[in-house]
Amino acid sequence: MQIDSFFAARNSRMKASEIRELLKLLDQPDVISFAGGIPDPALFPAEKFRDAMADALSDQNQGLSLQYSTSEGYPPLREWLAQRMTQLGVPCGADNILITSGSQQALDYLGKLFLSPNDTALVGWPTYLGALGAFNAYEPRFDRLDPMGNRAAADVQADAAAAGGKVKFSYLSPDFANPTGITLSLQERQQVLAQAEALDCMVIEDAAYQSLRYEGEEIPPILSLELTEKGDLDQCRTIYCGSFSKTLSPGLRIGWVCAARPVIDQLVLLKQAGDLHTATLNQMAVAHVAADGFEDHTRLLCAHYKARRDRMLAALDQHMPKGVEWTRPEGGMFVWMTLPKGMDGADLLAAALRDEKVAFVPGGAFYPDDDGRNTLRLNFSSPNQAQIDEGIKRLGRVLRAAMS
Structure with missing residues (x-):
């Protein structure tokens, strides 16, 4: 055999x-x-996580921390993240937040949600190899993401159609990208949005490193720029993927997605089919530590x-x-x-x-x-x-x- x-x-x-x-x-x-x-x-x-775990496993909370939970995620953590996104220029509610098992799971689910065989994913050249791995399972073709829009949208669409699919999304990490460390300027972020509008595709904004700025002026997230323009998060094509892996702990595997509710609703279905929900104990610990001094x-x-x-x-x-x-x-x-x-x-x-x-x-x-x-x-x-x-x-x- x-x-x-x-x-x-x-x-x-x-x-x-x-x-x-x-x-x-x-x-x-x-x-x-x-x-x-x-x-x-x-x-x-570590000390804060010890205290947080002890609290989550107390007699009062263990019925919640060790039990099955909702696929969307632990409500206090989603509320904290909604406030965090508001500080970043993306006012939203907990309904716009889904907790994932690291942002890597978010990339996998987004590939599953959007990509059919031979569809096109626009990515950086180079780009995060974990994203390539996540998307590859759904049999796309990859094309170069051009942040300055030097390539006509019609040409990108024609190449995608010739391959038998459509352009489904642009994927990028605009802040201190993995692997290059490069940050996109405000103009480049605006051009990414303009290109996505011309292509009528989604934008996946991988913000894993956004909190780790050492110098220079902060630049608004792409989702913030689009929301400022459109005024309604449910009309935005940008999907923001965040993570606590680079700031609090990679081992607890806590990430999140902030997006329009129709996207979140579909991702919840994928979450239910995939692993039901992210570990509640870990979510409770991260919520405790984040609220106790993330900045x-x-x-x-x-x-x-x-x-x-x-x-x-x-x-x-x-x-x-x-x-x-x-x-x-x-x-x-x-x-x-x-x-x-x-x-x-x-x-x-x-x-x-x-x-x-x-x-x-x-x-x-x-x-x-x-x-x-x-x-x-x-x-x-x-x-x-x-x-x-x-x-x-x-x-x-x-x-x-x-x-x-």
């Missing part, structure tokens, strides 16, 4: 995550890893991560050979490096692990067509400053040897 002969054809589009595999390197104490996009566990608000905690994170970003940029300036370029992000967790043409990030990783015990993510994984092989992603939130200094120094040696 050939078990794989029973698998659905779409499974051939699914690939193992290079980052999931690279995270295994964290168990090797002699490897300095810039690979995983993970927060520093020393900065988790103070994110300020603490920004101070620590800004220092590490600055340390990495200074080390890159000192140790990188000529011909290597990198981004200078205003926030988030990543620096994106471009190597001279002809170099391969995957080959460089093999040499870096073998010769210098330093890890990163090769850039090809972030492209739908495996392009950009002369790129790589560096994470600065997880290693400490001494590791950043030493790891970038080692990477510089590897690059010089490869370029000689």
Whole structure:
């Protein structure tokens, strides 16, 4: 019996995550890893979570925290998020909020909701590889998202029609994007909306890193810009995906979607069919900790991560050979490096692990067509400053040897 002969054809589009595999390197104490996009566990608000869990498991609350619950999510958490979205320029109610098991689940559900085989998803080139993985299961084609609208909407639509589908959405992370660290300007965000109107498609705004700004002026979310223009959230095509994974805890898997009620209603049906609801105990704990000082905690994170970003940029300036370029992000967790043409990030990783015990993510994984092989992603939130200094120094040696 050939078990794989029973698998659905779409499974051939699914690939193992290079980052999931690279995270295994964290168990090797002699490897300095810039690979995983993970927060520093020393900065988790562990004491507050202990108190929150104790409260949720008290005699008074355990009947709620350990029981089945509604698919939409824990009401106090949804109310807190509605207030948070209002602060971000998106006044809404709890009915516009769905709690998900991390924003990764939201991307999976949105792919399932919108994509039929051969439909087109517009994405960055490169883009978050978790989004590619989530959407791939629904058999779309990928096309380049052009934030400045240099490509005519009619041409994009024609290409989608020729492939046998429609343009269904644009997906982007406008603030300190994974993997590049780049932030879209106000003009670029407005152009994304204008292009979506011309294409009559949705916009998925992945805001996982929005709270991690270290410098520069805040720019309104795309959903805020659209709501200001239209005046009615239920008429907005932008879907905002948020997460507590980069701020409070990735392990509790709490994300959310803020969108028009017709979208939320459909996502609730998918949630009911998928896992019934996100763990109520985790939702209650996050609601408790968020209400008890979310802004103070994110300020603490920004101070620590800004220092590490600055340390990495200074080390890159000192140790990188000529011909290597990198981004200078205003926030988030990543620096994106471009190597001279002809170099391969995957080959460089093999040499870096073998010769210098330093890890990163090769850039090809972030492209739908495996392009950009002369790129790589560096994470600065997880290693400490001494590791950043030493790891970038080692990477510089590897690059010089490869370029000689």
